[in-house]
Amino acid sequence: MPLRFTLRQLEYLVAVGEAGSIAVAAERVNVSSPSISAAIAQLEQEFGLQLFIRRHAQGLTLTQGGRQFVAEARAVLAAAGRLSDLANSITGQVRGRVAVGCLVTFAQMVLPRVRRSFCDLHPDVEFQQFELDQAEIFAGLRAARLDVALTYELDIPPDLTFVPLLRLAPHAVLHERHPLAGRAFVTPADLAPLPMILLDLPFSTDYFLDLFRPTGQRPNVVERTRDLGVVRSMVANGFGYSIANIRPASAAAPDGTPLHFVKLVGPEPLALGLVLSEGALSALTIRAFVEHCRETVTEATLPGLVIGGG
Incomplete structure (x- = not known):
């Protein structure tokens, strides 16, 4: 039976x-x-x-x-996935399911636009998206729940592969009346004594705190939250500054209060790109998504972001 x-x-x-x-x-x-x-x-x-x-x-x-x-x-x-990959390779058609993760801190500004253009090109693809923190992305790739993920080059483990797409300089995020808001740039030493609202996510927290290590100072963290919208609204309402590598073109917090971004000099820019498990590029659908991201995750094609400048 x-x-x-x-x-x-x-x-x-x-x-x-x-x-x-x-x-x-x-x-x-x-x-x-x-x-x-x-x-x-x-x-x-x-x-x-x-x-x-x-x-x-x-x-x-x-x-x-x-x-x-x-x-x-x-x-x-896994065997079923290999059959689907084989069929795609034989027919040259991009189809089947692709599970894409994205770091929660910039998912709303990047992923929907990338997904829309990819699905328009390849309507036979079943696209699944997941907004995750860095630790969840690594776990999802290793457990094959994810095929590929958009994230930062933060502590990428050796069993995963990173494909860089953009380099994003860090910025201080300030409320519009902040004493440093009128500067062309600031340094970690300028910020260290001031109250900081920390985006407290796995790997991200260490990155932000390590920006201050060369100064020999520790930042004055007064609030921690896992929600980027809360960070921005806290900053906009004068509770402290924060730091972000993603700078939206619309300089306002979720509650509509204005924000001001000032370039943070000293720290190196952080790469945004794709992370994949070993062998993932053997699948035609994943290769197609990677190539699509190379073409669409650029300064010219992400109008909702400010990539460079102060």
Whole structure:
């Protein structure tokens, strides 16, 4: 009797196995929690095997058999992906699914525009996007939840490959009446004694703090938040300065209050680019996306950003 299950159900199984939570898995694969629950129940019924132990307070834990099934499901999904890549290579068509991550700090300013132009060129591609921090991007690539990600060149591990696209100089983000707002540039030493609103995300935090290391000073961090919009609104309302490499052309916080950007001299510009797992470029769809980003993630084609200048 043939088994009745789908690759999509196996994808959901792997997502839950890695997340230990239906809600988190649903967020990762962009479907509803009931769809995930139904897929897991159908797989357990089909195989006559309990794959998870349900604990109300602690989420889901894989059974011993469930761990084996998740490992095999990963292998099946990888084999299916290779078949799709082979078909694309034979036909020369860019199609199938591509899962693209983007660093949350600039996703809203870069990813939708890149996605729109890529999908217009390749309408047979099923595009999935995920806004993540740097640690989540690395984990997603290693677990094959992501095919490629747009991010900064921040502590890229040796098992992943970085493809640079742009170099972005850091800027001090100030409210319009800040004493330093009228300067052509500032230095880390100028900023160190002043109250700082820190964007507190994995890898990003260390980058911002390391900008002050050559001065022998530590910045005066008075607030930390993981939300870039909150950072900008706090700065715009006079609670401190911040630092950003992405400089939007619209110099206003989410609450509409004006912001002022002043170039930060001393630190080297930070590369924005693509990070991929080893062997990812063997897939035609991923190669097509990388080449598309080379053409579209440029100073000339991202009008919502100010790439250079003070």
